[in-house]
Amino acid sequence: MSNLNNQMVNKYRNDFLKEVEANVEEGDWVKMCMQCGVCAGSCPMGPYWDHPPQEIFMMIRAGKREEVLSSTSMWMCTSCYNCIARCPRELPITHIMHGLAHYGKRLGIAPKNQPTLKFSQKFWDNLMTNGRVNELKLGIALYFIDGFVQGIKNALAASGIGLGMFKAKRLDPMEILGGHSVKDKSGLKAMIKKAQEIEEARISGNQ
Amino acid sequence: MADEILMGAYICKGCGIGDRLDCGQLETTATRDGKAKFAKSHDFLCSADGVAMIQADIDSGETNHVIIGACSRRAKVEAFSFQNVTVSRANLREGVIWVRPDNDEANETTQEMADDYIRMACAESKFQQVPKGSGEQPLNKNILVVGGGFSGMTAAIEASAAGYPATIVEKSGALGGVMAQLNKRVATKSPYADPEDTTVADLIAAVEADPNITVHLNSKVTKTAGAPGRFDVDISTESGATTNVSMGAIVQASGMKQFDANKLTEFAYDKSDNVITQLELEALAKEANGGPIKRKDGKEVQSVVFVQCAGQRSDKEGHLPYCSGFCCTASIKQAMYFKDANPDVDTVIMYDDLRTPGAGGEDFYRSGQKKGVIFTKSSVSTIDASGSDLTVNFHDKILNEDQSMPADLVVLATGQEPNSGPDPYAVPMEMDDDASEEDKQAATDAHEVAINVESILNLDYRQGTDLPHLKHGFTDSHFICFPYETRRTGIYSAGPVRRPMDSQQAAIDATGAAMKAILEVENAAKGAAAHPRSGDLSFPSFRMEGCTQCKRCTVECPFGAINEDEKGYPQYNESRCRRCGTCMGACPVRVISFENYSVDSVGQQIKNVDIPEEFDEKPRILVLACENDAYPALDMAAQNRLQYSAFARVVPVRCLGSVNTIWLTDALNSGYDGIILMGCQKGDDYQCHFVKGSELAHTRMSKIADTLQTLNLEEERVATYEVAITDVERTAQLIEDMAESIEKIGMSPFKF
Ligand code: SF4
Ligand code: SF4
Ligand code: SF4
Ligand code: SF4
Numbered sequence: 001m002s003n004l005n006n007q008m009v010n011k012y013r014n015d016f017l018k019e020v021e022a023n024v025e026e027g028d029w030v031k032m033c034m035q036c037g038v039c040a041g042s043c044p045m046g047p048y049w050d051h052p053p054q055e056i057f058m059m060i061r062a063g064k065r066e067e068v069l070s071s072t073s074m075w076m077c078t079s080c081y082n083c084i085a086r087c088p089r090e091l092p093i094t095h096i097m098h099g100l101a102h103y104g105k106r107l108g109i110a111p112k113n114q115p116t117l118k119f120s121q122k123f124w125d126n127l128m129t130n131g132r133v134n135e136l137k138l139g140i141a142l143y144f145i146d147g148f149v150q151g152i153k154n155a156l157a158a159s160g161i162g163l164g165m166f167k168a169k170r171l172d173p174m175e176i177l178g179g180h181s182v183k184d185k186s187g188l189k190a191m192i193k194k195a196q197e198i199e200e201a202r203i204s205g206n207q
Numbered sequence: 208m209a210d211e212i213l214m215g216a217y218i219c220k221g222c223g224i225g226d227r228l229d230c231g232q233l234e235t236t237a238t239r240d241g242k243a244k245f246a247k248s249h250d251f252l253c254s255a256d257g258v259a260m261i262q263a264d265i266d267s268g269e270t271n272h273v274i275i276g277a278c279s280r281r282a283k284v285e286a287f288s289f290q291n292v293t294v295s296r297a298n299l300r301e302g303v304i305w306v307r308p309d310n311d312e313a314n315e316t317t318q319e320m321a322d323d324y325i326r327m328a329c330a331e332s333k334f335q336q337v338p339k340g341s342g343e344q345p346l347n348k349n350i351l352v353v354g355g356g357f358s359g360m361t362a363a364i365e366a367s368a369a370g371y372p373a374t375i376v377e378k379s380g381a382l383g384g385v386m387a388q389l390n391k392r393v394a395t396k397s398p399y400a401d402p403e404d405t406t407v408a409d410l411i412a413a414v415e416a417d418p419n420i421t422v423h424l425n426s427k428v429t430k431t432a433g434a435p436g437r438f439d440v441d442i443s444t445e446s447g448a449t450t451n452v453s454m455g456a457i458v459q460a461s462g463m464k465q466f467d468a469n470k471l472t473e474f475a476y477d478k479s480d481n482v483i484t485q486l487e488l489e490a491l492a493k494e495a496n497g498g499p500i501k502r503k504d505g506k507e508v509q510s511v512v513f514v515q516c517a518g519q520r521s522d523k524e525g526h527l528p529y530c531s532g533f534c535c536t537a538s539i540k541q542a543m544y545f546k547d548a549n550p551d552v553d554t555v556i557m558y559d560d561l562r563t564p565g566a567g568g569e570d571f572y573r574s575g576q577k578k579g580v581i582f583t584k585s586s587v588s589t590i591d592a593s594g595s596d597l598t599v600n601f602h603d604k605i606l607n608e609d610q611s612m613p614a615d616l617v618v619l620a621t622g623q624e625p626n627s628g629p630d631p632y633a634v635p636m637e638m639d640d641d642a643s644e645e646d647k648q649a650a651t652d653a654h655e656v657a658i659n660v661e662s663i664l665n666l667d668y669r670q671g672t673d674l675p676h677l678k679h680g681f682t683d684s685h686f687i688c689f690p691y692e693t694r695r696t697g698i699y700s701a702g703p704v705r706r707p708m709d710s711q712q713a714a715i716d717a718t719g720a721a722m723k724a725i726l727e728v729e730n731a732a733k734g735a736a737a738h739p740r741s742g743d744l745s746f747p748s749f750r751m752e753g754c755t756q757c758k759r760c761t762v763e764c765p766f767g768a769i770n771e772d773e774k775g776y777p778q779y780n781e782s783r784c785r786r787c788g789t790c791m792g793a794c795p796v797r798v799i800s801f802e803n804y805s806v807d808s809v810g811q812q813i814k815n816v817d818i819p820e821e822f823d824e825k826p827r828i829l830v831l832a833c834e835n836d837a838y839p840a841l842d843m844a845a846q847n848r849l850q851y852s853a854f855a856r857v858v859p860v861r862c863l864g865s866v867n868t869i870w871l872t873d874a875l876n877s878g879y880d881g882i883i884l885m886g887c888q889k890g891d892d893y894q895c896h897f898v899k900g901s902e903l904a905h906t907r908m909s910k911i912a913d914t915l916q917t918l919n920l921e922e923e924r925v926a927t928y929e930v931a932i933t934d935v936e937r938t939a940q941l942i943e944d945m946a947e948s949i950e951k952i953g954m955s956p957f958k959f
Contacts, residue, residue, distance in 0.1 A: 017581070032576050034561075035584050035605055058605040061581050089573075 004203070005107040009065070016065040023203065025099030026092045033057040039083035039093050049073040053083055053093045056100070069104035075116040077101075106203075118145060130181030131188045135171060137179065214332050215270030216243040216325065217261055219252035219277035219299070227304040227314075228321045233276060236322045240815070241329025243274060252277050253286040265292055272332045276325050279842045280859070293335040293803060297321075297328035298857070301845035306939070307853055316825065316853035323816045323856055330811035336802040338745035340734035341781045344436030347455035347732070348372060350724045351440055353428055353663060356384020357710055358702025359460035360410045361717035362724075366458075367419040371725050374421045374452060375414070376428055376442050382411045384462050390492035390544065392710055393536045399567030400574040401547070402540045405710070423450070431457070432667035434768075434780035435697025436731025441665075455728035456697045458720045459674060459682065461628075461663050463703035466621040470525045471518050474619055479592035480504065482617045485537055492544045499548050504595065508615045510553040511545055512599045513538040514587045515561070517619035529679055531622035531707035535562045538620050539575040546578040555581045555612065557601055565711060585610075590617055623707040625681045627700075628663040631671020631767070666695070670767035674700060678891070681706050687894055689738050691720045694766050694898055696737055696783045697727045731782040739785075739835060739896045740861070745801040746781040747790055753798035760790035760799060765864070765899035787897035788865025792904065797869060806867050809858060813870055816856050818878040821958045826854045826880035826949045830942060831866055834859040835896045836932040837885030844939040851939045852946035854880075862886070863927075864900025868907060871925065872914055878958035881945040884908060884927040885938065894931060901929065921952045 012019035020027040033054065040052030051059065051073045059068050074097040083093040101117075104110040110117055119142060126138045143158070144151030155162075165171035182188055216237035218230050225248075234246035249257045252275065264270050273294045275287055280296040287294060299321050307317040350366045352359045355377030363373035381387070391402035414420050423442050429449065430441035438454040468476040468484050476482045480503040483491070491500050499507045515535060518526045535558065542554040556575075561582065563572045576582065584604045591598040591611075600611045662672040674682040675694045682700040683693035691699045701720035702713040727737055736743040749760070756775040768783035769790065777790075791799040797806045819825040832838040838859040844851070860866055863886025871882055886901035888894040895901040908927045915922055926945060930938055 031579065031581070032573065034572070034576075035582070055605060058584075058603070061583065062603065062606060062610070064606075 005109055008107060016063045016068070017061055019065070020060050020100070020103075024096065024103045026095045027099060029091045029096060030057050030060050032089050033091055034089055036088060038086050038088060039091075042082040042086045044080060044082065045076050045078060049076045053097060056097070057091075066109065068100065069107060070109045070111055071104075072111045072114050074098070074101040074104070075111065075114045115145070128189070128192070130179060131185055132180050132182060134175050134179040136173065136175040139171075210271060212272050212333060213268075213270045214241070214243040214272040214274060214329060215261075215264055216241065216246040216274040216276065216329065217252055217257075218246065218248040218325075219250075219257070219275070220248055221251040221253070222278065222300050223304055224277070224299050225250065227307075227309060227317065228299065229318055232318065233299075233321060233325050236325045237274065237276070237329055240322075240326050241274070242333070243329055244270065253283040258286050262289065265289055271337075272335070274325075274328045274332050276321075276328065279838075279845075281839060281842055291337055293332060293337055295328040295332040295335065297324040299324060301842045302857060305845035305848060306851050308850060313853065319817070319825075320853050320856075326815040326817065327812040327856070327858070330815040331808050334805060334808040334811055338743070338802040340744040341746055342734055343781050344434070344731050344734075346728070347436050347453060348728055349374060349452070349454045350721070350728065351376065351428075351438065351452070351454040351457045352460060353457065354384065354460035354462055354702070354704075355379075355382040355414075355422065355424070356460065356462045356702070357386040357407065357410065358462065358713040358717040359384070359458070360414050361714050362458045362460055362701055362721040363420050364410070364413055364417065365718045365721040366725065367417050369721075369725055370419075371455075371721075371728065372419045372421070374423070374442075374454070376423045376426050378425070378427050380425050382414060382422065382424075383407050385486070386710055387411075388486060389489045391540065393540045394567055394571050394574075395711055397567065397570075398574075399570035402543055428663065429665050430667055431664045434731070435727050435737075435782040437782070438697065455731065456724035457664070457699070458717070458724050459663065459698060459700045459704060460702045460717060460720070461626045461704045463623040463707070464626045466518055466527060466624055468518070468619055468621050471619060471621075473588070474514060474517060474590045474617070475592035475597075476619060479590075479597065481595070481597055481615065482590060482592060482619065484619050484621050485534065485541060488541050488544075488616075488618050492541070495544075495548065497548060499552075500545060502616050506595075506615060508545065508552060510614045511542070511555070511616045511618060512587075512597075512612060512614040513542060513554070513556045513618045513620060514590075514599075515556065515558040515620045517621050519620075519622040520559075527622045527624065527679070529622070529707065530562065532562065532564060533707065533709035534620035534622065536565075536568055536571060536709065538618065539563070539571055539580065541618060542575060542580040543578055546575075546580060550579055553581070554579070555583055555614075557583050557585045557587050557599070559584065559586060559604070565709070623703050625679070625704045626663075627660070627676060627680055627682045627704050628673025629660055629671070630676040630680070631668075631673060632675050664698070666767075668695070668767045669761055669770045670764075674698060683898075685896075685898065688896065691716070691723045692738055696766055696768070696785060697724075697731065699723045699727075734781065736784070736786045740787075743786045745786060745803050746784055747779060747786070747788070747799050747801055749777055749779070749794070749800075750798040751776060753796050755796055757795060759793040759795065763793040763864075763899075763903055764790050765897055765903075785897060787862040787900050788860070789862060789897060789900050789903060792865040792867045792907070794867070797867060804861060804865075806869060809860065810867075810870055810873060812858050813874050813879075814877060816879075818958055821954045821956070824954070826946070826954055827878065828852060828855045828881045828883065828942065828945050828949070829874050829879050830855050830857040830883045830885065831860050831863070831870070832857055832885045832938075833863050833887055833901070833930070834861055836887050836894065837930040837934075837938060840930060840932050840934050840938045843935045847935060849936060849939040851942040854946060855883075855942045862895070862897045862900035863904035864895075864897060866904055866907070868911065868914070871908075871911055875914065875918055875920060875924070875955070876957055878955050880924065880949045880955045882925045883941060883945050884925075885930040885941070886927070888929045888931060905929075918957070920955065923948045923952060924955070 037054050040054040077097040122141050127133050143154040218233050230248045237243040237246040271292045273292050276297040276299050278300040279298045303321045348371045350371050350373045352363045352375045355375045363375050366373045387407045389405050392405045425445045426442050429443040433439040440452050440454050441449050443449040501507050520530050538556050545552040545554050585601040587601045589600045597614045598611050603610050664673050666672050677683050682704050684690045684705050685692050699720040701716040760777050761769040766785050768780050770778040772778045889902035911925050
C-alpha cells in the first residue's frame with residue numbers, strides 16, 4: 001500500500017492540489033473554496049478537531065500532503081451537512097472530507113488508531129462475511145475494540161440497550177452462530193472483487 | 208424693478224388650518240401688520256379653483272408679491288409656482304398646527320405662532336424681487352475635455368452624441384492613456400469568464416471619425432479664465448503654439464499616475480527586473496501576444512506570484528492609505544494571461560482581502576479559480592531577489608505560519624494615484640496662532656506635496672489654479688449627493704482623477720460628467736444655478752460704495768466664484784456661483800444680496816416677529832434652519848405630529864453659511880430669548896450641500912460668544928448644531944431643549 005503512496009508522491013511531485021483533484025471524490029472542487037470560513041464556523045465538530053474544512057482546503061493548496069492525509073480531522077466528520085448547506089461557493093464539503101479520508105486510507109497513511117476508521121473497518125469486514133450486517137457480532141466487536149477488560153465494562157454499561165433491542169426483536173442471540181446472510185454469498189464476493197479491480201485500474205491509470 | 212410692490216395675502220383653510228386657526232384674524236394681521244394690500248381666505252387653496260383665484264389677481268395686476276399662508280414651502284410647490292411674481296410662504300400647516308396640540312390651553316399661543324408666520328412672510332415679500340437672470344453669457348455648447356484617455360474619450364463621445372461639440376486636450380502624442388497600455392481588460396459581459404479586448408482602439412477610431420470632436424495632441428491647457436458658458440481657454444502645444452478657444456463647460460479626465468514602486472524596497476522592486484508592477488506585466492503580456500509570457504531576461508515564466516495591496520491600504524510612510532479597488536480583479540485577469548497560455552504555469556495570488564467589485568466581479572474570481580489560479584490569504588513580508596529567481600516570504604493567514612515560495616516572476620499590485628493639479632486649499636487659509644509647531648510643519652509639508660505638481664487647468668481664478676482636492680489628492684466631488692460636481696462650477700472631474708476606479712466605472716463616470724457639463728452649458732445660457740439650487744435665477748450683487756475690500760467674500764466663497772478686480776473689489780462670476788449666500792453671510796458691512804434673498808429679507812422676518820413683554824412669560828426662539836436638511840427634517844417632524852415649543856419661529860436659510868451675524872445680534876438686541884442654528888454636517892465627511900458653508904458658519908458662530916458677553920447674556924442662548932435630514936425627532940427635541948434652558952436661565956432682558 002505504501003508503495004502506492006510512493007508512486008503518487010513521485011507522480012504529482014509537489015502538486016498536491018492536482019493529486020487531490022485527480023484522486024479524491026469531488027476533489028476538483030477544492031480550488032473553488034474562497035476561504036470565507038463559513039464551514040469552519042458551522043461545523044459541530046469544530047471544537048474537537050485539528051483542522052476544519054476551510055483549513056484542510058488551504059493546506060491542500062499549500063501542498064501539505066502528509067499533514068492532510070494523515071489527519072484525523074476528516075475522520076471526525078459526522079455527515080451532518082451543515083457546511084454544504086451553508087457554503088456560499090456550494091462546495092460538496094462533506095463528500096470531499098470523506099473522499100480525503102478514503103484516499104488517505106487507501107494510500108496507507110491514514111491515522112492508525114482513529115476510532116471511526118477502526119469501526120468502519122470492522123463494519124466492512126462484518127458485512128463482507130455474509131453480505132448482511134451481523135448486529136450482534138458487530139456490537140460485540142465494537143465493545144471489545146479497546147481490549148477485553150474495557151469490553152466487559154462496555155457490554156455491562158450497554159446491557160440495557162441490548163435487552164431492549166432483544167425484546168423488540170431487533171437483536172437475535174442466535175446470530176452468534178453464523179447469522180443470516182445473502183442468498184448468493186459467492187456471487188456477492190465476486191461482484192465486490194470486480195468492483196475493486198475496476199477501482200484499482202482507475203487509480204493505476206492515474207499513476 | 209421700480210414697480211410698485213402689491214402684496215396679496217392668501218390664507219388656506221384646508222388641511223385643518225381653518226378649524227385650528229382664526230383665519231379672519233390672520234387676514235387682519237396680513238393687512239394691518241404685514242401691510243398687504245389685501246388678504247383672502249380660501250377653503251382649499253391648492254385646488255384648481257384656489258390657484259385660479261390667485262392667477263386671476265396676478266393677471267389683473269392686483270398683486271405682484273404673493274403671500275401664501277398654507278403648508279410648508281416644500282409642499283405643493285407646483286401648484287404655488289407663479290411666473291413673474293414673488294411668492295412667499297407662511298408655513299401654517301407643518302410649522303404651526305401639526306406641531307401643536309389641539310386644546311384650549313394651547314390655542315392662544317398656536318394662533319400667535321400663525322400670526323407671526325404671516326407677519327414674517329409679509330416682511331420677506333416686501334424685500335424680495337423677481338430674479339431676472341443675468342444674461343451674462345450666451346449658449347456655448349462647446350465642451351472641453353482635458354485628458355484623452357479612456358475617460359476623456361468616453362466623455363467626448365457622449366457629449367458629441369448629444370449634440371455638444373467636444374475638444375480633447377491630450378498632453379501625450381496619442382490618445383488612449385493608461386488603458387492603451389493594457390493587453391486586455393477584465394470581463395465586462397456575462398459569463399464574466401475571460402479577459403476582454405480593452406476597446407481602446409474602437410474608442411480612438413470613434414473619436415477620430417467624429418466631426419464634432421477636435422483633438423489637440425502634445426498639448427496642455429495653459430490658461431482657463433471666465434466662467435461656465437464663457438470659459439476662455441488657451442491650449443498650447445509643446446512647441447509653444449497657442450490656440451484660444453471659448454468653452455461652455457469642462458470635463459477634467461486627467462486620469463491616474465502609477466504609484467512609485469521604488470518605494471517598496473522590501474519587495475526588491477529596485478533590485479530585480481523580475482519584480483514588476485501590474486502595468487509592466489501588461490507590456491510583457493502584449494509582447495507575448497497570447498503565447499508564453501517571458502520575463503525580461505527571456506526566461507519563460509513557469510511560476511508567478513501576485514502581491515496584492517503592494518504599498519496600499521497601509522499607513523506606512525509614503526504608502527497609499529486607501530484601496531484602489533481595481534487591482535484584485537486586475538491580478539486575476541493577469542493570472543489568466545498565464546493560465547490561458549499554459550495551464551501548467553503556477554499562478555498564486557497573495558491577498559489579504561480579495562475585493563472584486565462590480566456585477567461580474569465574483570464570477571470573474573470564480574473563473575480564475577476554475578482556471579487553477581491559487582489564492583492564498585497571506586501577507587508578504589519580503590521578496591528575496593539574491594538569485595535570478597525569487598523567493599517570496601509570506602505569512603499564511605489561514606494556517607498562521609511563515610512560509611516561503613519560489614517564483615520566476617513577482618507582480619506587485621500597486622495602486623492608482625490621481626493625476627490632479629495642485630490643491631488650492633493645500634494649507635488651511637488661516638492657521639491659528641496657537642497651533643503647535645508640529646501642526647504647522649505638517650501643514651507646510653502637506654502643502655509642499657500638494658502644490659509641487661504641475662497645474663492641469665491653469666485656472667485664472669483668485670482661488671487657485673486647479674480643482675480643490677477632496678482626499679488623498681483626488682479631485683473634488685460631493686461624494687454623497689452629486690459625485691461629479693466639484694467646487695468649481697462648470698468643471699467636472701471624471702475617471703481615476705476623482706477616485707480610484709476601473710475602466711467600467713470610468714465609462715460611467717465620464718458619461719455622468721459629460722451629462723453634467725451639458726446641463727451646465729444650458730444653465731449658464733439661462734443664467735440659472737447648477738445643483739443644488741438648480742434653476743435659481745437670482746445671483747448675488749454687491750453695493751460697491753459700501754464695500755471695504757476686506758476680501759472675505761472672495762476667500763470664503765466655497766466655489767471660487769468671486770475674483771478681484773484691479774482695485775481689489777470683488778468681481779462676481781455669476782455662472783460660477785451656486786447661490787449659497789455664503790458671501791452674503793461673510794460680508795461684515797452687509798453689502799451683498801440676492802434679488803430674492805438678502806440680509807433684509809431674512810432680517811426683516813426676524814424683526815417682524817411679535818416679542819411679548821418680559822412678564823408675559825412667552826419667550827421667542829429663533830431657529831435658522833438650512834433649507835436642504837434641517838428644514839425638511841422639521842417638516843417631517845410635523846408630518847409625524849411631533850410637538851415642539853409654540854415659542855419657536857423657524858426661518859429657512861439657503862445654507863448656514865449665508866447666516867450673517869447681524870441677524871443674531873439684531874435678534875438678541877430685540878429680545879429673542881434663544882437662537883438655534885441648524886446646518887449640515889461639516890468636516891471631512893461633510894453633508895453640507897455647499898461643501899464649506901456649514902463649516903464656515905460654525906467658525907463664525909464660535910465668535911458669537913463675544914457678542915453675548917457684551918450684551919451680558921448667557922452662552923446657552925445661542926446653539927449651533929449639525930443636523931442631517933434624517934434627524935427628524937432630534938430637530939424637534941433641539942427646540943424643546945432650548946425652551947427648557949430658557950426656562951432655567953430666564954427671559955431675555957432686552958424686550959422693549
Ligand atoms: S458535514 Fe462534516 S464537515 Fe460538514 S459540518 Fe457536518 S461534521 Fe462538519
Ligand atoms: S464555506 Fe465553502 S467557500 Fe467558505 S471556507 Fe468553507 S469550503 Fe471554503
Ligand atoms: S458664496 Fe455662494 S452665493 Fe456667494 S458667490 Fe460664492 S457660490 Fe455664489
Ligand atoms: S465681504 Fe463685503 S466688504 Fe468684503 S470685499 Fe466682499 S463685498 Fe466687499
